[in-house]
Amino acid sequence: MANEKLLEIKDLHVVYHTDEDDVYAVNDLTLSLDKGQTLGLVGETGAGKTTTCLSILRLLPDKIGEVTGGSIRFNGKDILGISEEEMRDIRGQEIAMIFQDPMSSLNPVYTVGYQIAEALKYHSTEYKTEQEIEKRVEEMLALVGITPERKNDYPHQFSGGMKQRVVIAMALACDPKLLLADEPTTALDVTIQAQVLKLINELKDKLKTAVVLVTHDLGIVAETCDSVAVMYAGTVIEGGPIETIFGGENHHPYTVGLFGSIPNLKVKTKRLSPIEGLMPDPADLPKGCAFSPRCPKCMDICRTTEPPKVFEGEHMIKCHLFNMNKEVEA
Amino acid sequence: MMAKSKNIAVSPNEETHEVKRRGQIAQIWFRFRKNKMAFAGLIIFGLLVLVAATAPLYLNFERDVIQQNIMDRFQGPSAEHIFGTDQFGRDIFKRVLWGARVSMSVGIGVVVVSLGGGAILGSISGYFGGMLDNVIMRICDMFLAIPGTLLAIALVSAFGNSIPNLMLALGISTMPKMSRIVRSSVLTLKNQEFIEAARSCGTSNARIIIRHILPNAIGPIIVEGTLSVARSIISVASMSFIGLGIQPPNPEWGAMLSEAKTQMINYPYLVYAPGISIVLTVMSLTLIGDGLRDALDPKMKN
Amino acid sequence: MSDLIYTKGLKKYFKTPRGMLHAVDDINLTIPAGKTLGVVGESGCGKSTLGRTMIRLIDATEGSVMFEGKDINTFNKKEMKEFCKEAQMIFQDPYSSINPRMSVAQLIAEPMIVCKTVSGKKELEERVKQLMDTVGLAPRFYYSYPHELDGGRRQRIGVARALALDPKFVVCDEPVSALDVSIQAQILNLLMDLQDQHQLAYMFITHDLSVVKHISHRIMVMYLGECIEYAETDELYENPLHPYTKALLNAIPIPQLGAKKNIETISGELKSPIEPAPGCRFAPRCPYAKPECMNEKIREIQITPTHKVACTLYY
Numbered sequence: 001m002a003n004e005k006l007l008e009i010k011d012l013h014v015v016y017h018t019d020e021d022d023v024y025a026v027n028d029l030t031l032s033l034d035k036g037q038t039l040g041l042v043g044e045t046g047a048g049k050t051t052t053c054l055s056i057l058r059l060l061p062d063k064i065g066e067v068t069g070g071s072i073r074f075n076g077k078d079i080l081g082i083s084e085e086e087m088r089d090i091r092g093q094e095i096a097m098i099f100q101d102p103m104s105s106l107n108p109v110y111t112v113g114y115q116i117a118e119a120l121k122y123h124s125t126e127y128k129t130e131q132e133i134e135k136r137v138e139e140m141l142a143l144v145g146i147t148p149e150r151k152n153d154y155p156h157q158f159s160g161g162m163k164q165r166v167v168i169a170m171a172l173a174c175d176p177k178l179l180l181a182d183e184p185t186t187a188l189d190v191t192i193q194a195q196v197l198k199l200i201n202e203l204k205d206k207l208k209t210a211v212v213l214v215t216h217d218l219g220i221v222a223e224t225c226d227s228v229a230v231m232y233a234g235t236v237i238e239g240g241p242i243e244t245i246f247g248g249e250n251h252h253p254y255t256v257g258l259f260g261s262i263p264n265l266k267v268k269t270k271r272l273s274p275i276e277g278l279m280p281d282p283a284d285l286p287k288g289c290a291f292s293p294r295c296p297k298c299m300d301i302c303r304t305t306e307p308p309k310v311f312e313g314e315h316m317i318k319c320h321l322f323n324m325n326k327e328v329e330a
Numbered sequence: 331m332m333a334k335s336k337n338i339a340v341s342p343n344e345e346t347h348e349v350k351r352r353g354q355i356a357q358i359w360f361r362f363r364k365n366k367m368a369f370a371g372l373i374i375f376g377l378l379v380l381v382a383a384t385a386p387l388y389l390n391f392e393r394d395v396i397q398q399n400i401m402d403r404f405q406g407p408s409a410e411h412i413f414g415t416d417q418f419g420r421d422i423f424k425r426v427l428w429g430a431r432v433s434m435s436v437g438i439g440v441v442v443v444s445l446g447g448g449a450i451l452g453s454i455s456g457y458f459g460g461m462l463d464n465v466i467m468r469i470c471d472m473f474l475a476i477p478g479t480l481l482a483i484a485l486v487s488a489f490g491n492s493i494p495n496l497m498l499a500l501g502i503s504t505m506p507k508m509s510r511i512v513r514s515s516v517l518t519l520k521n522q523e524f525i526e527a528a529r530s531c532g533t534s535n536a537r538i539i540i541r542h543i544l545p546n547a548i549g550p551i552i553v554e555g556t557l558s559v560a561r562s563i564i565s566v567a568s569m570s571f572i573g574l575g576i577q578p579p580n581p582e583w584g585a586m587l588s589e590a591k592t593q594m595i596n597y598p599y600l601v602y603a604p605g606i607s608i609v610l611t612v613m614s615l616t617l618i619g620d621g622l623r624d625a626l627d628p629k630m631k632n
Numbered sequence: 633m634s635d636l637i638y639t640k641g642l643k644k645y646f647k648t649p650r651g652m653l654h655a656v657d658d659i660n661l662t663i664p665a666g667k668t669l670g671v672v673g674e675s676g677c678g679k680s681t682l683g684r685t686m687i688r689l690i691d692a693t694e695g696s697v698m699f700e701g702k703d704i705n706t707f708n709k710k711e712m713k714e715f716c717k718e719a720q721m722i723f724q725d726p727y728s729s730i731n732p733r734m735s736v737a738q739l740i741a742e743p744m745i746v747c748k749t750v751s752g753k754k755e756l757e758e759r760v761k762q763l764m765d766t767v768g769l770a771p772r773f774y775y776s777y778p779h780e781l782d783g784g785r786r787q788r789i790g791v792a793r794a795l796a797l798d799p800k801f802v803v804c805d806e807p808v809s810a811l812d813v814s815i816q817a818q819i820l821n822l823l824m825d826l827q828d829q830h831q832l833a834y835m836f837i838t839h840d841l842s843v844v845k846h847i848s849h850r851i852m853v854m855y856l857g858e859c860i861e862y863a864e865t866d867e868l869y870e871n872p873l874h875p876y877t878k879a880l881l882n883a884i885p886i887p888q889l890g891a892k893k894n895i896e897t898i899s900g901e902l903k904s905p906i907e908p909a910p911g912c913r914f915a916p917r918c919p920y921a922k923p924e925c926m927n928e929k930i931r932e933i934q935i936t937p938t939h940k941v942a943c944t945l946y947y
Binding site for chain 3: 044045161189190191192194195197198218220221242243259262264269271272
Binding site for chain 2: 747
């Protein structure tokens with residue numbers, strides 16, 4: 001049980017075909033997640049975090065988004081190979097997703113209780129009869145800290161944080177094995193964010209659901225995740241158990257830059273040390289290492305050759321710096 | 331090795347090409363020309379205008395346009411009369427050519443009046459809101475309650491019967507609708523942060539409306555404007571029918587069409603020429619309108 | 633030390649169908665020249681409204697804003713135009729705060745055209761290029777349109793516009809909250825450099841306590857329109873007094889392992905600021921609430937010369 005792989009993504013490539021260009025959103029992405037664990041997927045806008053989640057659910061926009069290579073295995077099943085019908089059973093029942101904006105995930109004309117029941121009716125094999133569903137709805141609301149009497153309320157009667165709780169309740173109603181959470185707290189205030197994160201932590205322990213938490217906030221990762229994958233230009237540039245990312249000696253220059261960009265509450269710094277420049281255009285990626293144009297430690301080889309993955313136990317860094325000489329000071 | 335650039339990093343394929351570009355109007359023209367359909371529309375419309383403007387050079391009003399030849403009435407299309415002749419034996423094609431002068435100028439004139447007035451009223455009432463908005467909109471509602479043609483009839487009778495007055499009357503009767511369209515787009519724009527940003531550096535209200543609001547609201551205004559050209563050409567016909575528009579025997583597309591309507595079962599060819607002319611005018615204007623809307627939007631660059 | 637701008641009992645109420653909305657209620661603050669006041673609070677606490685009343689984008693209901701010794705609410709049209717040159721604003725959303733139909737050059741030139749601070753086309757062009765250089769926009773963007781630029785560069789346009797008139801005071805309304813972390817740091821550094829070069833006074837409005845700590849000299853914490861704590865930055869972070877400030881600080885996720893594992897949260901959510909009950913507005917969520925918190929208006933207690941707090945715990 002301990003080290004059973006729930007989700008395994010190998011060498012995934014996703015391309016969006018637009019009128020003018022092909023946009024390479026995900027390039028050679030490899031990830032894995034054990035049962036009951038939480039993986040933090042960190043990166044800036046356009047790093048391919050959301051695309052990765054959508055490919056897991058096979059919800060890429062029709063005719064535009066295309067998986068051009070690699071494999072996704074969920075619970076031993078090849079997700080990219082199964083039929084649309086089988087996929088529909090997996091969605092909602094075994095993999096659920098919550099989105100950034102709780103307002104747009106709820107239908108304003110139905111009560112929240114009705115919307116949770118709806119999810120159960122379509123996806124659940126466990127809760128069939130009216131009473132079972134009714135009971136489950138109340139159970140779920142209680143679980144996320146909403147009094148079950150509010151099930152007959154409409155979404156507009158809830159505040160932002162409460163709505164996000166409803167969305168979580170809806171996602172977890174069918175007991176999914178994997179929850180994809182795409183920036184679940186970005187739209188919320190800090191004190192409310194803390195409440196929601198606490199809830200996610202508690203539910204994780206209680207229900208043993210594996211979570212992929214997409215975020216740009218390293219603080220949230222430190223507080224909730226077991227392992228981390230830092231994404232840049234569609235690929236994981238550093239990954240591993242949380243201790244190896246937040247501790248340890250060697251890090252990818254981009255990870256170093258991300259940490260340098262955050263004003264630290266505990267330490268007084270006169271000047272932040274941001275990463276110069278911008279994300280590369282995914283339709284026109286630089287040769288070699290995608291980060292090389294912004295990298296303060298860029299070498300000649302970085303501009304020509306794609307860096308290899310260097311492993312140190314479970315800690316992976318995709319960078320030339322650590323390939324040639326591990327003793328080189330990071 | 332890596333040159334430390336100031337604040338902005340340099341992307342790999344960046345060249346410091348010189349800062350030189352076409353002026354704004356040239357840019358709009360450039361984007362417009364790239365749109366083949368819009369350019370075709372412009373050519374068709376240009377030809378129509380040319381034909382209308384030069385009609386006196388190749389047609390004699392007395393002989394070609396209004397002279398009746400009872401012997402030749404209701405002749406089908408032939409080499410001599412391309413689109414046939416009407417009930418008084420007049421060549422339909424020649425009448426259509428001459429009619430273009432009135433129909434096109436009235437059609438466009440009406441739209442200019444209603445668009446201009448509508449843009450001013452709509453943006454004032456949307457931008458300032460409150461009491462002023464209420465007053466303007468209630469007046470518009472009153473005008474909307476009266477059927478457009480009826481209103482135009484009343485106005486023409488009051489001002490006197492002439493072509494400029496006809497344009498004015500039809501323009502005023504469609505103005506309330508236009509004001510509402512403009513007002514609704516102003517309302518959505520006025521709460522955008524860039525309006526506030528403009529106000530924060532002391533920009534006057536007039537400048538905000540002209541420089542910031544109207545350019546962003548231009549899309550629906552142009553679409554509505556081009557479509558209403560057709561409507562106003564037809565409206566002129568109904569005005570003519572009750573004797574307030576263009577007086578017979580002067581040719582005018584709308585009137586020719588409504589006359590032809592009564593004979594359509596026996597002589598269907600009567601509707602071809604005026605019908606096709608109206609369709610061509612409206613189509614070319616719609617294409618131009620669409621192209622213009624896109625060309626004015628800097629997002630549609632390439 | 634003369635204060636560049638200060639307020640006295642500043643209030644802004646909005647009329648709503650359900651009663652008066654107390655967006656800004658009795659705020660007293662001072663900002664010396666060349667310094668930054670951070671204003672912190674959650675959404676709906678009135679911090680943006682406060683920022684807009686400071687430069688009279690909206691008129692105050694009561695109280696005064698004194699700029700260089702004069703009350704800006706008494707300014708006539710001409711004086712307002714002069715004041716515009718002294719006090720500017722940087723807006724939150726770099727996507728909606730600039731007109732999509734104008735080019736970078738037009739956008740930056742606009743304040744100068746409106747206020748007629750430059751004479752002649754040539755001088756204007758010079759000045760625009762100089763401003764672009766100051767805020768770190770490459771000259772090749774001169775004719776670009778906003779949609780061709782990313783959020784960070786758009787925000788640099790906003791900064792350039794604010795600087796175009798050489799102001800002394802700039803209200804920054806969440807200028808970095810819509811940007812990615814690495815870009816956020818670039819803009820923060822830029823703002824701090826500009827402050828050093830031009831002796832700008834900032835009012836920095838944000839919900840992000842780590843950002844505000846970095847840039848501010850003094851901080852004001854707002855809750856439902858009221859100032860609940862006001863202190864020098866270091867003092868506030870070392871010794872937060874108000875239970876709400878403590879909760880806010882506690883709620884920030886820290887990017888360090890084991891920084892704190894048990895997240896302590898305050899329950900409940902922001903109440904509506906419409907017709908608030910007398911007494912402490914935070915009381916319904918406060919773990920230390922006592923009966924006297926609900927009854928009368930809470931006084932501000934001066935703890936040290938530079939630290940004020942409005943809470944009955946310190947009576």
